[in-house]
Structures are given as C-alpha cells and as structure tokens.
Amino acid sequence: MSRIRHITLPGGFSAGAVHCGIKSTDQEDLTILACEDDASVAIMTTTNQVVGAPVLWLRRILPRGAGKARGIVVNSGCSNVCTGPRGIADAEAMARLTGELLGCEAEKVLVASTGIIGQRLPMGKVRKGIAAAGARLGQRCDSAALRGIMTTDTREKSAVIQTLIGGKKVTVAGIVKGSGMIAPSMATMIALITTDAAIAPTNLRRALVAACQRSFNAITVDSDTSTSDTVAVFASGKAGNKPLTLATRDYAKFAAVLAEVCYELARSVIVDGEGATKLVEIAVTGARSDAEAKIAARSVADSPLLKCAIHGGDPNWGRIASALGKSSAKVDPGQLKIRIGGVLIFSGGTGRKFDLPKVQAHLAGNEVNVACDLSLGKGKFTALTCDLSREYVAINADYHT
Amino acid sequence: MSRIRHITLPGGFSAGAVHCGIKSTDQEDLTILACEDDASVAIMTTTNQVVGAPVLWLRRILPRGAGKARGIVVNSGCSNVCTGPRGIADAEAMARLTGELLGCEAEKVLVASTGIIGQRLPMGKVRKGIAAAGARLGQRCDSAALRGIMTTDTREKSAVIQTLIGGKKVTVAGIVKGSGMIAPSMATMIALITTDAAIAPTNLRRALVAACQRSFNAITVDSDTSTSDTVAVFASGKAGNKPLTLATRDYAKFAAVLAEVCYELARSVIVDGEGATKLVEIAVTGARSDAEAKIAARSVADSPLLKCAIHGGDPNWGRIASALGKSSAKVDPGQLKIRIGGVLIFSGGTGRKFDLPKVQAHLAGNEVNVACDLSLGKGKFTALTCDLSREYVAINADYHT
Numbered sequence: 001m002s003r004i005r006h007i008t009l010p011g012g013f014s015a016g017a018v019h020c021g022i023k024s025t026d027q028e029d030l031t032i033l034a035c036e037d038d039a040s041v042a043i044m045t046t047t048n049q050v051v052g053a054p055v056l057w058l059r060r061i062l063p064r065g066a067g068k069a070r071g072i073v074v075n076s077g078c079s080n081v082c083t084g085p086r087g088i089a090d091a092e093a094m095a096r097l098t099g100e101l102l103g104c105e106a107e108k109v110l111v112a113s114t115g116i117i118g119q120r121l122p123m124g125k126v127r128k129g130i131a132a133a134g135a136r137l138g139q140r141c142d143s144a145a146l147r148g149i150m151t152t153d154t155r156e157k158s159a160v161i162q163t164l165i166g167g168k169k170v171t172v173a174g175i176v177k178g179s180g181m182i183a184p185s186m187a188t189m190i191a192l193i194t195t196d197a198a199i200a201p202t203n204l205r206r207a208l209v210a211a212c213q214r215s216f217n218a219i220t221v222d223s224d225t226s227t228s229d230t231v232a233v234f235a236s237g238k239a240g241n242k243p244l245t246l247a248t249r250d251y252a253k254f255a256a257v258l259a260e261v262c263y264e265l266a267r268s269v270i271v272d273g274e275g276a277t278k279l280v281e282i283a284v285t286g287a288r289s290d291a292e293a294k295i296a297a298r299s300v301a302d303s304p305l306l307k308c309a310i311h312g313g314d315p316n317w318g319r320i321a322s323a324l325g326k327s328s329a330k331v332d333p334g335q336l337k338i339r340i341g342g343v344l345i346f347s348g349g350t351g352r353k354f355d356l357p358k359v360q361a362h363l364a365g366n367e368v369n370v371a372c373d374l375s376l377g378k379g380k381f382t383a384l385t386c387d388l389s390r391e392y393v394a395i396n397a398d399y400h401t
Numbered sequence: 402m403s404r405i406r407h408i409t410l411p412g413g414f415s416a417g418a419v420h421c422g423i424k425s426t427d428q429e430d431l432t433i434l435a436c437e438d439d440a441s442v443a444i445m446t447t448t449n450q451v452v453g454a455p456v457l458w459l460r461r462i463l464p465r466g467a468g469k470a471r472g473i474v475v476n477s478g479c480s481n482v483c484t485g486p487r488g489i490a491d492a493e494a495m496a497r498l499t500g501e502l503l504g505c506e507a508e509k510v511l512v513a514s515t516g517i518i519g520q521r522l523p524m525g526k527v528r529k530g531i532a533a534a535g536a537r538l539g540q541r542c543d544s545a546a547l548r549g550i551m552t553t554d555t556r557e558k559s560a561v562i563q564t565l566i567g568g569k570k571v572t573v574a575g576i577v578k579g580s581g582m583i584a585p586s587m588a589t590m591i592a593l594i595t596t597d598a599a600i601a602p603t604n605l606r607r608a609l610v611a612a613c614q615r616s617f618n619a620i621t622v623d624s625d626t627s628t629s630d631t632v633a634v635f636a637s638g639k640a641g642n643k644p645l646t647l648a649t650r651d652y653a654k655f656a657a658v659l660a661e662v663c664y665e666l667a668r669s670v671i672v673d674g675e676g677a678t679k680l681v682e683i684a685v686t687g688a689r690s691d692a693e694a695k696i697a698a699r700s701v702a703d704s705p706l707l708k709c710a711i712h713g714g715d716p717n718w719g720r721i722a723s724a725l726g727k728s729s730a731k732v733d734p735g736q737l738k739i740r741i742g743g744v745l746i747f748s749g750g751t752g753r754k755f756d757l758p759k760v761q762a763h764l765a766g767n768e769v770n771v772a773c774d775l776s777l778g779k780g781k782f783t784a785l786t787c788d789l790s791r792e793y794v795a796i797n798a799d800y801h802t
Contacts, residue, residue: 084750304789308794312799321518388798
C-alpha cells in the first residue's frame with residue numbers, strides 16, 4: 001500500500017516528518033502537513049465523552065467542524081488524553097509553535113495525537129521535532145509523514161483518486177493510522193485527507209459527514225470507540241475548478257470520490273485490525289430504515305461469538321440470527337434470510353440444506369461476506385469488521401502498562 | 402458446588418432425569434421437575450427477538466409471565482431454536498407427554514431446551530426419555546436433574562437458602578446452566594428455582610423481576626444475548642406460611658432471599674464463563690440514574706480491550722475511562738473517579754500516582770473489583786463479567802458446526 005506520494009499529490013500541500021524521541025523506537029513520531037494558503041478544512045471527531053486534549057483544541061478552533069486552516073501537526077507515541085489542564089496547554093503549544101513556523105496564528109493549526117493514554121507529552125522533544133519537521137517540509141516526505149502518525153500499525157495505509165471535475169483534474173488523497181495497536185491504550189484512529197478541489201468549508205464538511213457514515217463510521221474491530229478518533233480533510237483549491245456548491249453534478253462527483261477515498265482508508269484499517277486474519281463484510285438489507293439497518297449490522301459485526309466462528313471457518317448462522325435478534329432493530333425470524341458468500345443458508349425461520357463445501361471454501365478466504373435480508377423495508381447498511389483471534393487477546397493482554 | 406439435594410429440598414417438589422440419547426455423551430439430557438399440586442410459577446425469558454420454540458410455548462401458556470403450573474420438562478443437547486412450525490409442535494408435544502405423566506393438561510407444563518440451534522429434536526428419544534424420567538421422579542435425583550439441563554458447563558451450579566418467614570421455615574433453591582459452552586450455538590442460560598413459600602403467581606413474578614434485575618440481567622460473558630434464556634421459579638406453598646402479599650415485611654424478606662439465590666446462581670455462571678479465569682465486578686456509582694449506571698457498567702463489562710487487559714493483569718484505566726465515555730450514559734471525565742481493588746487510580750481528569758504492586762496483586766487474584774464513581778447523581782449498578790482469554794477464542798473458533 002506504500003506509495004511514494006499521496007497527501008502532497010494535490011496542489012498546495014507540503015509535508016515533513018521526523019523522529020524526535022516520543023516513541024521508543026526510531027520510527028518517525030512527528031508529522032506536519034502544511035497548506036500553501038488558507039485551505040478549507042472539515043473534521044469529524046470521536047463521539048466518546050472522554051476525549052483527548054487535541055480533540056478539545058479542534059473543537060475550540062472549529063466549533064462547527066469546518067473552517068479555514070493552514071495545516072496540522074500530529075504526533076504518535078503519546079495520545080495526550082486524560083492529562084488535565086496541562087495537557088490542553090500542551091496541545092495549544094503544539095499549534096502555536098507550528099503556527100509560528102507556518103506564519104499563521106495558532107487557531108489556524110489543527111493538532112492530533114495518538115498513543116498511550118494518561119501520559120504527558122515530552123514538550124522539549126516536541127518543540128525540537130516541530131522545528132525539524134518544519135525544515136523538511138516538501139513533496140518528498142509523504143511516506144515519512146505517514147509513518148509519523150502510525151503507532152504499531154503493520155501497514156502504511158493510503159488512498160489516492162484522481163478525476164475530472166468541472167473540466168479540471170481533481171485529486172483526493174488520504175492517509176490513515178489505526179487498529180494495529182500492540183501497546184495498550186492507544187487512542188486510535190487518525191485519518192488525514194488532502195484535495196486540490198475548490199470547495200467552501202461548510203460544503204466540504206457536508207461531503208465529509210456523508211463520506212464517514214459509510215466508511216469510518218461503518219467499521220468496528222472490537223466495538224471500543226477511542227478517545228482520539230479524528231478525520232480531517234483539507235481542500236487547497238489549487239485544481240482551479242469553480243468552487244463546488246451543493247446540489248450540483250460536480251459536487252456529487254466530488255462527494256463520491258471523497259467517499260471512495262474514505263472507504264478505501266477505512267477498509268485498510270480493518271485489514272490491519274488487531275489479530276485480524278479476515279475482512280468480514282456484514283450487509284444488512286430490508287430493514288425498516290437505514291438507521292435500524294446500521295444497528296442490526298453493528299450488532300452482528302460486534303458479536304464475539306460470530307467473529308470467533310468466522311475465525312474458525314464455521315458457517316454458524318445461529319450466531320448471526322441471534323446477534324440480529326438481540327439488537328434493537330426490528331427483526332422477524334420468519335422473514336429473515338441469511339446468506340454467506342452468496343449462498344442462502346437460513347430462510348422461513350429455519351436453516352436450509354446448503355452446499356457446505358462451497359460455503360466453507362468462501363470462509364477459508366481472506367474476505368467473508370455475510371448478507372442479512374430482514375425483508376421488512378428498504379433500509380440498508382454495510383458494516384466492516386474482522387475476525388476475532390487468539391492474537392487479538394495476546395496483543396491486548398500481554399502488554400503491561 | 403454440587404449438593405445432594407437442592408431443588409427438591411423445598412416441600413412439594415420431585416425431580417427425575419435420564420440420558421435418552423439427545424447428547425452424544427452419556428450424560429443426562431432430559432430432566433423433569435414436578436410439583437405435587439398446582440404451584441405458583443413466574444418466568445423471565447430472553448429479550449432476543451429470535452426465540453426458541455420452548456420460549457414461544459412459555460409465552461403462550463403464561464402470557465403475563467406468571468400463573469399456575471405442575472412442572473417443567475427440560476432437555477439439553479438441542480435447543481429447538483429456528484426449527485419452524487414443526488419445532489413448535491415438538492415443544493408442545495413435550496408438554497403434552499409430560500402432562501399425561503403428571504395427570505394435568507399440557508398448558509400446566511413448562512418446556513425449556515438448550516443446545517445446538519437449528520436442529521430438530523429426536524422426538525422418538527424424547528418420548529422415551531420423558532417416560533423414563535417420570536418413572537424416576539423423587540427426592541434423590543437432584544444432581545442428575547441438574548446434569549440433565551447442562552450442556553458443556555464445567556461445574557454443577559446450585560444455590561439454597563433457608564429462612565424463617567411468618568414463623569415458618571421457608572426454603573428457596575435453584576439450579577442454573579450456562580456459559581460453559583464448548584459446542585457452538587448453544588442457546589444458553591436456563592435457571593430453575595423452587596420454593597415452598599406460599600405466594601400468589603403475580604406477587605411471585607414481581608419478586609422474580611426485581612431479583613433478575615441485579616443478578617441474571619447484570620451478568621455478561623460476551624454481550625451475546627441468547628435465544629433461549631429462561632428463568633422459572635415455582636412456589637409450592639408447602640411451608641405453610643400465610644400467603645405473601647406485597648408491601649409486607651415477610652414479602653420483602655422472601656424477595657431478598659429470592660434475589661440472593663438468583664445472585665448466587667448468576668455469579669456461578671460467570672465463574673464458569675467460557676475461558677474465564679477471573680470474576681470481574683464492575684460497580685458504577687454516582688450516575689444520573691440507575692438506568693444510566695447500568696448502561697455505563699455494561700459498556701465497561703463488555704469492552705473486549707478491558708477484558709483482555711484484566712486477563713493480562715494490567716491496570717489499564719485508560720480502557721475503563723474510554724469504555725465509560727463511549728456509552729450513552731452521561732460521563733464527565735473531570736468528575737470521574739476510578740478505583741481498582743479499592744485503590745484510586747484516576748480522578749480530576751487524569752491518572753494518579755498509585756501503589757502499583759498493590760493493584761497488580763489484586764489483579765492477579767481470582768476476583769477483580771473495578772469501581773467507577775461518575776459523581777453526577779445517585780444512580781448505581783453493578784455488573785459481573787469475566788476476563789477474555791485465548792481459551793474463549795479457542796472454544797468458539799475451533800468447533801465446527
């Protein structure tokens with residue numbers, strides 16, 4: 001998945017990264033993404049009520065989730081969560097130092113941190129790191145910038161799509177870290193997306209909210225929503241297209257491309273999920289509403305029993321029916337149809353005779369598809385998850401704080 | 402935990418059990434509990450929308466969850482879930498056959514089944530089993546009766562309490578199976594409770610609902626609510642006490658004893674949880690309401706990350722704070738206090754210096770206490786769970802349907 005260029009491919013962006021000593025390894029641990037001019041920016045942050053100091057900073061400078069910004073500074077190795085008022089001052093200092101470097105006020109600089117919960121940032125190292133990363137800003141550090149936001153991810157996860165919008169070539173590029181946690185208490189997902197499309201902040205935010213709904217908000221490794229989840233998209237306008245306005249074909253095209261980039265990034269997080277050996281797609285259709293479809297799909301995707309069964313290659317439809325039934329979404333067993341790998345295995349309230357070798361072959365692959373048709377309406381939602389392995393337990397039990 | 406007598410200890414009850422061939426092992430797989438005369442009965446059944454045929458039968462004969470009954474027939478090895486209209490006819494046939502034996506109509510006989518989802522009952526074997534178990538009815542088969550409702554539980558789980566109520570000795574006894582699943586798709590928990598107290602069905606049901614709230618409804622092994630969970634309490638009246646009426650001291654005493662028996666049984670289910678090595682108590686206090694305390698406690702108790710950390714003996718308070726924060730219960734990190742084994746490790750929005758060896762020693766034991774004070778009100782709830790081990794994954798991944 002490693003590409004030489006991604007987030008600086010759209011015009012108007014540069015990136016720099018260094019190892020400044022926050023991580024105990026020698027991997028990069030501080031990344032700056034800089035915008036040549038004020039860029040439109042839109043963010044989505046965690047719904048957890050316990051949030052990190054960087055998220056509090058983002059909510060202060062972007063109370064409506066959108067605005068103008070000149071860049072973002074990200075560190076890995078320490079999430080700056082549950083660190084009290086001094087942690088909030090540390091996050092603000094990171095923005096101020098980066099702003100001095102970029103020639104803008106602190107309020108134009110976003111901040112994100114990922115790593116251990118409950119430890120203060122080593123601000124002496126961070127200060128030097130910001131200066132050093134700033135000195136490296138350019139179009140040649142994309143891979144280092146990506147490594148700088150990773151903790152114990154096992155893959156570099158990025159996505160790039162280019163398309164014509166209003167006659168201009170528009171690029172949307174993104175990087176993401178998450179779910180490859182080996183140390184505990186990682187506060188988990190950060191995604192950075194850049195585009196050269198011209199689009200006002202509120203419209204960009206509208207497109208981001210829609211894109212997240214069926215990408216980042218549709219994935220679950222273990223149902224544990226982190227305290228630091230942050231997705232930020234920057235739009236430089238350098239593509240030269242006419243600024244995108246809602247309810248136009250061009251806006252729809254851009255929104256679709258942004259959604260595709262978000263989906264690719266979200267999918268890559270699951271593939272790199274802790275201990276994961278399989279990507280599992282849970283597609284619920286026929287719910288009374290999209291909202292109920294989401295509840296039902298999440299209930300199946302979060303079922304430890306089913307995730308273990310899939311890990312073992314077992315077509316255990318009883319666990320699927322049970323997970324649907326325990327959810328608050330309306331389910332009628334008599335109407336329900338369950339398919340694994342396209343093969344109908346449950347309908348009319350009871351299991352069917354099915355081609356077991358065919359289903360087992362599907363389960364033996366890297367990607368498993370579970371389709372549940374509730375036959376009650378038009379609501380649909382697809383959740384992505386992974387299997388539950390001994391390795392997940394090992395990763396999360398054997399490390400000591 | 403095995404006692405020679407438990408459910409037939411209260412006057413008015415007899416029990417019988419046999420191996421009739423539903424299970425592939427030679428363990429008992431069919432149990433009858435019989436009441437000498439019509440007993441008051443109250444039940445609680447699963448909230449899962451996908452329910453087994455026996456649960457449908459219970460809801461038909463006891464639409465308000467309480468009434469009069471002469472007994473219950475239980476089989477293990479096959480849960481009779483998702484078996485269509487023929488499965489429902491099988492459950493009704495079990496009631497009718499047992500009723501003929503006990504000299505009552507089918508509607509006076511409860512039915513419960515536990516085991517694999519999606520397979521029909523072998524009714525020829527069941528028919529012979531009911532006749533054979535009926536022939537053994539007496540006060541000497543309690544242990545066999547308990548084994549007859551077990552699937553792959555590793556312990557015989559029972560509880561007995563005796564007390565004076567209205568000057569009469571009253572006994573409350575119960576047995577439970579569940580959570581020791583090794584085969585997949587077990588539909589999971591069944592508890593049978595007997596008492597010789599005299600109490601009308603609706604009052605008995607009131608006491609049972611209250612007792613379940615802080616016992617069976619407060620435990621979670623893996624958040625997967627089964628399709629067959631059933632708790633039934635029978636009251637024969639043989640103790641000779643004046644029938645218990647609501648809002649009296651005697652009723653309160655009986656309700657407290659019933660709650661204690663339910664709590665002991667529920668606790669024993671967790672101790673015998675799949676792959677469990679530790680019992681974990683999650684006590685939430687200071688919530689805005691008891692309902693929010695329950696939501697918060699369940700969120701912590703269901704967190705796979707925390708359950709892995711506890712398995713590894715790691716005092717990972719970040720995962721506790723995060724699990725509280727992701728719940729829909731109101732949480733203010735600045736007000737939150739977290740204690741493990743009584744030691745304060747988080748307050749004022751940040752981690753505290755604490756006696757690490759003392760906390761690690763607590764975590765190394767068989768019982769772990771996590772206390773979360775939200776400091777927002779008077780709501781409280783205590784959930785019981787177990788740690789998450791590789792063995793849980795092995796149990797649920799390595800067996801093939």
